[in-house]
Amino acid sequence: MPASRSSDQHEPRPALLSHRVPDLGALELLIAVARHGSLGRAARDVGITQPAASSRVRSMERQLGVALLDRSPRGSRLTDAGALVTDWARRIVEAAEAFDAGAQALRDRRDSRLRVAASMTIAEYLLPGWLIALRAERPGTAVSLLAGNSAAVAQRLLGGEADLGFVEGLSIPEGLDGTVIAHDRLVVVVAPSHAWARRRTPLAPAELAATPLILREYGSGTRQVLDAALAVHGGLARPLLELSSTTAVKGAAESGAGPCVLSELALGEELSARRLVKIPIAGVRLRRQLRAVWPTGHRPTGPARDLLSLTGREP
Template sequence: MSRERDGGTGTGGGSGTGARTGEGSGTGGGTAAAAILAASAGTGTGTGTALGTGTGGGAAFGPVAAHLSHRVPDLGALELLLAVARLGSLGAAAREVGITQPAASSRIRSMERQLGVALVDRSPRGSRLTDAGALVTDWARRIVEAAESFDAGVQALRGRRDSRLRVVASMTIAEYLLPGWLIALRAERPDTAVSLQAGNSAVVAQRLLAGEADLGFVEGLAVPDGLDGTVVAHDRLAVVVAPSHPWARRRAPITPSELAATPLVLREHGSGTRQVLDAALAGHGGLARPLLELASTTAVKAAAVSGAGPAVLSELAIAEELSSRRLVAVPVEGARLSRDLRAVWPTGHRPTGPARDLLSLTRARPAG
């Protein structure tokens, strides 16, 4: 972690009277703790990355990019020191921060060793800050207040992120799987507004890479370039015809070559269904010119039901039509028509918040 830090290089020419400005006479370039010690004493050889600007009088805040020193205490220790300063008792401070008094005493001693200065004078009457401890406490108060502001800001960012979820999915997943997943998500996150966009697998990738969606789902053969993904379900494609089509009465399976040579009702290029079919028939002459090329699963299904011609559709999309005999599945032998359904997201940006929860639900409620 780097940040603009108060710092100095060279020799400090101050008179040693500036407890807050770090006008010690020591050389610059060391730790915050040593600078605090030099500033509190007014003289000495304490080094001061945190205080002083180098030569001359040493302004308090000289912007120098640096890494946090190993001598900077953690926030928990600083909060404990502030409680001791406010309550005047190590025991009361321990109770306030929720630890035992021995643990609090050990933490204060550890911080004193870390900084190299004594912070607290302990006596039967209570605990009193040393001069250096008072200076460190003043610094600690500003650090803790800044941390509280940082935490509040991060919580606001998380709240804004969690208030909405933008999902983009290819047609079959959008129509037949996502509704159930989104209903389950609403039960877990009732305050999250969800928007769902549907498109082919190429459109899903484009919208994710453009930052227009938080999580996507695709049906193609592989994860699109620029995205990471995980398999959430499995699916098979089926060749279907209307009951009046001659293929509905044939007994022998369709061969890949016969299927490739037949004009079909197809999804458009870029769809996961088309990718799988193109790959399955690539070694058999490739697809014939489509009878119809349509942009949605519903449209392809409607055309097949009307008797326009054979179609290739996801088994998820045709279960009702097969059950009611509005469509008839035609066996195909020798072609691989199965596929994986994947959740995808931009490479290196693992889903968080509602997107992460939706991804978990796809695994808890598998389909296909």
């Protein structure tokens, strides 16, 4: 016995509705003709030329297969079919207006808030300026900032807890798209009392790797870059301290606890005041890219898109 086939394999698919129904602009023109009793005045009302209006009406008539207007030197009058189509058109346009109002309400709700997740360096040293500029452009948008390491930023975006993120790691986290917004360099710093502050030669990568350091925690962009850079030089020694914020790492280094490696962006004040001293290092690259990120397939819109543009990059 032959296998039965579903009914949709036998029945032809209907043509798309958009191919059978005139577009909203044409329907609005027809309503204007009914209101003014003149194709010319209707054309002016909807902002097109009279030849363009005539062409649009003829196109509607061909599409629907009925005459819509009786044309005469005294003006244009709806046919009986035209009057009926105009009544239907009014209902369609009213529904479209309700649809547009609802969509605008959704946009307004979306634009009323912006949730940003950012890794520590970007949150502390770059985002404040961008958010001040965004405030000037969008004073009605409430912005919340969630600061954490790069892994936490990715989790918040993938969990729907943030609209736009900023990370400092080696690559874009899985499940996210992104764009490079800036470049940064990690530097080795110590307190002025540390023995390295008096050395005359650059630090060798193997010596840095073998030295217990004050480090950011696993998951931070700073730690990822440092781990990768020193992997070929024996890998990082057991940390002297492992802290979860840039401020805490700087404070520990300033106290003389030991060397640390941090973003150059975060060290301007401490270096200029010589509370910390930068130690040259040779033979290893400690540059990294700073990225804006968002869930794959969901390009930034509204306030998120505007904030991204303020970084100098478009989505």
